[in-house]
Amino acid sequence: MAKDILSTPKSFYKEFFRKPDADKTNTHYCPGCGHGVIHKLLAEAIEDFGIADRTIIISPVGCSVFAYYYFDTGNVQVAHGRAPAVATGLKRANPNSIVISYQGDGDLAAIGGNNILQAANRGENITVIFVNNAIYGMTGGQMAPTTLIGQKTTTTPYGRAAANEGYPIRICELLSALSGPVYLARGAITDPATIMKTRLAIRKAIKAQMDYKGFSLVEILSPCPSGWRMTPVEAKKWVKEQMVKIFPLGTFKDETKEREPIAYEKREYTKEEIKQALGLDKEAPHFSHSMDDVKPIWRNPKIKISGFGGQGVLLLGNTLAEAGMEQGYHVSWIPSYGPEMRGGTANCHVQISTSEIASPVVDHPSILVAMNLPSLDRFEDDVVPGGLIIYNTSLVTRAPKRTDIESIPIPATDIADKLGSLKVANMVVLGAIIEKTGIVTEEAAISALNTVVKHKKFIPLNIEAIKSGREYVRNL
Amino acid sequence: MPTKGYMEVDPNHCKGCGLCIEACPEDCIEFSSEINRLGYHPARYKGEGCIGCGFCFYTCPEPNAITVYKKGKEVA
Numbered sequence: 001m002a003k004d005i006l007s008t009p010k011s012f013y014k015e016f017f018r019k020p021d022a023d024k025t026n027t028h029y030c031p032g033c034g035h036g037v038i039h040k041l042l043a044e045a046i047e048d049f050g051i052a053d054r055t056i057i058i059s060p061v062g063c064s065v066f067a068y069y070y071f072d073t074g075n076v077q078v079a080h081g082r083a084p085a086v087a088t089g090l091k092r093a094n095p096n097s098i099v100i101s102y103q104g105d106g107d108l109a110a111i112g113g114n115n116i117l118q119a120a121n122r123g124e125n126i127t128v129i130f131v132n133n134a135i136y137g138m139t140g141g142q143m144a145p146t147t148l149i150g151q152k153t154t155t156t157p158y159g160r161a162a163a164n165e166g167y168p169i170r171i172c173e174l175l176s177a178l179s180g181p182v183y184l185a186r187g188a189i190t191d192p193a194t195i196m197k198t199r200l201a202i203r204k205a206i207k208a209q210m211d212y213k214g215f216s217l218v219e220i221l222s223p224c225p226s227g228w229r230m231t232p233v234e235a236k237k238w239v240k241e242q243m244v245k246i247f248p249l250g251t252f253k254d255e256t257k258e259r260e261p262i263a264y265e266k267r268e269y270t271k272e273e274i275k276q277a278l279g280l281d282k283e284a285p286h287f288s289h290s291m292d293d294v295k296p297i298w299r300n301p302k303i304k305i306s307g308f309g310g311q312g313v314l315l316l317g318n319t320l321a322e323a324g325m326e327q328g329y330h331v332s333w334i335p336s337y338g339p340e341m342r343g344g345t346a347n348c349h350v351q352i353s354t355s356e357i358a359s360p361v362v363d364h365p366s367i368l369v370a371m372n373l374p375s376l377d378r379f380e381d382d383v384v385p386g387g388l389i390i391y392n393t394s395l396v397t398r399a400p401k402r403t404d405i406e407s408i409p410i411p412a413t414d415i416a417d418k419l420g421s422l423k424v425a426n427m428v429v430l431g432a433i434i435e436k437t438g439i440v441t442e443e444a445a446i447s448a449l450n451t452v453v454k455h456k457k458f459i460p461l462n463i464e465a466i467k468s469g470r471e472y473v474r475n476l
Numbered sequence: 477m478p479t480k481g482y483m484e485v486d487p488n489h490c491k492g493c494g495l496c497i498e499a500c501p502e503d504c505i506e507f508s509s510e511i512n513r514l515g516y517h518p519a520r521y522k523g524e525g526c527i528g529c530g531f532c533f534y535t536c537p538e539p540n541a542i543t544v545y546k547k548g549k550e551v552a
């Protein structure tokens with residue numbers, strides 16, 4: 001239906017309230033930038049199809065990183081080049097949504113090259129708006145995979161040379177070799193007739209998605225006057241005279257008629273189902289063990305355990321968390337280690353809490369276990385005032401420097417050695433933690449061993465180590 | 477003389493790129509000599525000649541700068 005008045009499409013926000021500066025009705029784009037025109041064509045299509053309420057636009061990294069300022073739709077801003085992966089997740093979780101991945105040429109063809117290839121090959125039912133301006137606009141005009149031979153950029157100051165930088169990548173041609181895509185077209189926004197063709201291509205691509213036909217992509221040759229060091233009018237001319245020669249316009253694939261719609265389970269989730277999926281339909285968990293008898297500073301502890309790989313620091317953390325869970329607490333445990341197997345260092349973050357844990361990361365532990373000297377050197381300063389440092393004096397050759405914390409020196413490795421295995425030094429420390437703080441009981445820890453220790457024959461030795469650790473601390 | 481169409485530029489939303497002036501088949505848009513709040517000479521309608529084709533609207537990158545009344549508009 002033709003409109004009598006052409007003005008701001010309704011699927012743009014009236015006021016760009018997410019824009020931090022005072023000017024909330026202009027875009028952040030340079031004068032004459034193609035992104036603005038493409039936004040307009042896209043916004044108009046979304047309005048005309050009446051799909052704003054179920055559309056999610058993915059903003060990339062690049063000049064269009066702030067696309068979410070403008071579109072009054074769902075918006076997600078994603079990591080560089082990863083829009084097709086995020087689009088896949090969004091679409092699969094809610095097949096009735098319209099997912100539009102908006103990407104530049106650096107984003108899509110350089111860092112995200114494999115992402116787009118795989119999404120296209122899977123025939124994901126998403127629409128990609130690919131803005132090819134032959135340059136990295138946002139970062140100041142570096143060469144992109146689509147930069148033309150001879151084109152001067154800040155990283156090809158003498159012009160792109162095939163021998164050095166290879167040839168411009170033609171994405172539409174490349175993707176049309178795959179079976180997955182259903183619609184692939186390349187347009188430009190030069191003269192009015194070409195703009196109208198591009199406008200139609202965008203609509204065809206979105207329609208393909210609305211009809212559950214599969215992957216669609218529209219590549220749009222777009223001027224970047226700032227990156228190209230040209231006036232807006234010169235830039236437009238350059239697209240027409242230079243870019244189009246290398247990137248011919250047209251439809252590269254259109255199987256929208258032949259393809260059967262993808263059989264999706266077209267469903268929307270009810271509030272009850274969402275609550276159920278998030279576990280909000282159940283009663284709050286019941287805690288069998290209050291922390292009232294634990295000293296306030298060690299209640300809901302944030303624990304960091306650190307040592308050499310092979311000292312069992314991850315297992316110690318795991319056992320603590322498991323014991324906390326036995327007692328009905330919320331717990332978290334995340335390991336952190338380098339690529340080395342035994343030679344490197346390892347640490348883990350453990351939380352045991354009477355309320356839900358928002359983030360499992362422990363930056364400022366209330367309890368630090370340092371199994372070796374580098375661990376104490378690295379994490380001592382992070383411990384909260386009044387916190388506890390348990391350090392393995394068999395390997396840690398100095399005492400903590402802090403005077404505002406409590407510390408327990410324990411020769412865990414030597415004690416373990418006497419028990420018959422260096423490997424149970426971690427359990428000696430577990431005993432020390434139990435004795436000193438009481439955050440978990442010995443019974444819960446022993447019961448946790450049944451879950452975390454693979455070879456059951458080692459469990460008695462581990463129990464003995466826990467008891468030795470307790471005894472050592474009791475006698476301090 | 478009444479014209480077929482009518483176009484309007486909001487001077488404070490124009491960045492003076494000149495693409496609408498280029499696109500207009502009737503040559504009825506020009507740069508204003510004024511400087512707007514963004515520091516540009518905005519485009520403006522010459523006052524007559526618009527045929528309501530909408531070319532300027534579709535070449536303009538700013539969402540809030542141009543309005544085209546395809547069937548003309550009563551102006552005081």
Ligand SMILES: Cc1ncc(C[n+]2csc(CCOP(=O)(O)OP(=O)(O)O)c2C)c(N)n1
Nearest residue numbers: 061062063080104105106107135136137138
């Ligand atoms: C992981 C990562 N690598 C590199 C960058 C730097 N970076 C920001 S934008 C950009 C390229 C943008 O070019 P393009 O996708 O063509 O968008 P345009 O600005 O031209 O629209 C790069 C490399 C980044 N932000 N993140």
Ligand code: SF4
Nearest residue numbers: 029030033063137224
């Ligand atoms: S640098 Fe280029 S792509 Fe980025 S806003 Fe400016 S003209 Fe547009």
Ligand SMILES: [Mg+2]
Nearest residue numbers: 104105135137
């Ligand atoms: Mg680019």
